[in-house]
Amino acid sequence: MECPSVLYRINAMPPHVSPETGIVRRIGIVLFGGFALPEAAAVVEVFQSVNALTEGERCDGMRYDVSLLSVTGGSIVSSSSVLVWTEGIEARRDSERFHALFIAGGEGVNDALHDEGLIAWLRRTHPRSDLVFPIGEGQLLLDAAGFGQSTGVRRYGKHAGEMMQIGASNGSPSVAASPLQTAIAMVEKDFGSEIARQIADWVAPSTDTRFTAIVRKNASVGVSENIKASAKWLEANGRRPISIDAAAQIAGMSERNFLRRFKIEMGVTPSDYLLYVRLDMSCRLLVETVLPVDKVARHCGIGCGGRLAKLFRKHLATTPTEYRASKRA
Numbered sequence: 001m002e003c004p005s006v007l008y009r010i011n012a013m014p015p016h017v018s019p020e021t022g023i024v025r026r027i028g029i030v031l032f033g034g035f036a037l038p039e040a041a042a043v044v045e046v047f048q049s050v051n052a053l054t055e056g057e058r059c060d061g062m063r064y065d066v067s068l069l070s071v072t073g074g075s076i077v078s079s080s081s082v083l084v085w086t087e088g089i090e091a092r093r094d095s096e097r098f099h100a101l102f103i104a105g106g107e108g109v110n111d112a113l114h115d116e117g118l119i120a121w122l123r124r125t126h127p128r129s130d131l132v133f134p135i136g137e138g139q140l141l142l143d144a145a146g147f148g149q150s151t152g153v154r155r156y157g158k159h160a161g162e163m164m165q166i167g168a169s170n171g172s173p174s175v176a177a178s179p180l181q182t183a184i185a186m187v188e189k190d191f192g193s194e195i196a197r198q199i200a201d202w203v204a205p206s207t208d209t210r211f212t213a214i215v216r217k218n219a220s221v222g223v224s225e226n227i228k229a230s231a232k233w234l235e236a237n238g239r240r241p242i243s244i245d246a247a248a249q250i251a252g253m254s255e256r257n258f259l260r261r262f263k264i265e266m267g268v269t270p271s272d273y274l275l276y277v278r279l280d281m282s283c284r285l286l287v288e289t290v291l292p293v294d295k296v297a298r299h300c301g302i303g304c305g306g307r308l309a310k311l312f313r314k315h316l317a318t319t320p321t322e323y324r325a326s327k328r329a
Contacts, residue, residue, distance in 0.1 A: 027099060028098045029043060029066065030101065036080075036106035069087055073087050100132075105137035184196050184200050226253065229250055229251060230250045239299060239301045244259070282297065283323065286327070
């Protein structure tokens with residue numbers, strides 16, 4: 001590892017704002033030596049951006065007070081050799097509540113798991129936090145503190161509702177929101193959907209894929225209503241095993257006529273369209289969630305990680321894991 005040469009400071013509260021005025025939402029981000037910087041920094045950027053966007057506009061003065069925390073405080077080094085300034089966890093009063101507490105991930109988590117002081121602090125602080133959310137390998141620290149993935153955690157906003165517990169009633173895998181999505185969903189609850197949308201556009205631009213334009217053609221003016229209806233039905237049911245005959249019935253056509261009309265109007269066969277729907281969904285889940293590749297494949301109706309990998313190599317000349325890493329980078 002190269003010697004760190006940069007000191008990275010994050011302060012979500014402008015210095016001229018008094019901590020005693022308005023409504024303060026306290027956000028904590030727990031770091032350790034060797035933590036992964038990009039995702040933690042993106043979460044902080046969400047709350048910083050809200051403070052900058054809304055300063056002086058709300059009569060209640062709501063704002064976020066973000067604290068970067070570590071066991072010892074002071075500067076710690078990330079996995080990318082960047083120094084980050086932190087507060088010591090013991091400097092925070094035990095009675096203090098966090099609106100949200102994010103636990104960083106990264107290659108240094110194995111050493112952090114042996115830090116008894118950190119684990120004990122998490123055990124004390126978790127019950128006093130409205131939301132506790134791991135960033136990647138940060139889940140291992142919560143597990144060590146006795147708070148596994150089944151722990152009840154408050155979810156925020158309609159975006160979080162869409163991301164969590166999809167298909168949980170029928171046993172299919174739940175979709176885990178990313179830390180960035182969770183932060184944006186919190187903003188939506190606290191400040192409304194318009195502010196959340198602006199922040200999402202700034203911090204997390206749209207994750208359109210090479211398949212998105214094909215899928216969105218179902219709304220174009222040149223497509224007849226019955227073909228639109230069948231295309232949207234294929235999109236809505238892409239996760240399930242479905243037949244082309246069923247899509248033809250949605251369009252009110254014979255299967256033969258449906259295949260011909262669909263290809264003319266949509267530019268692809270119904271089978272190819274269904275595949276592109278599933279690949280588009282897979283690309284989005286890889287970027288926007290922390291689901292393993294095999295669960296992404298099953299959730300998108302592709303069956304298994306091996307088949308998804310073959311499709312990615314054929315259509316994108318990469319693997320699902322490489323695609324996720326490249327888009328997040």
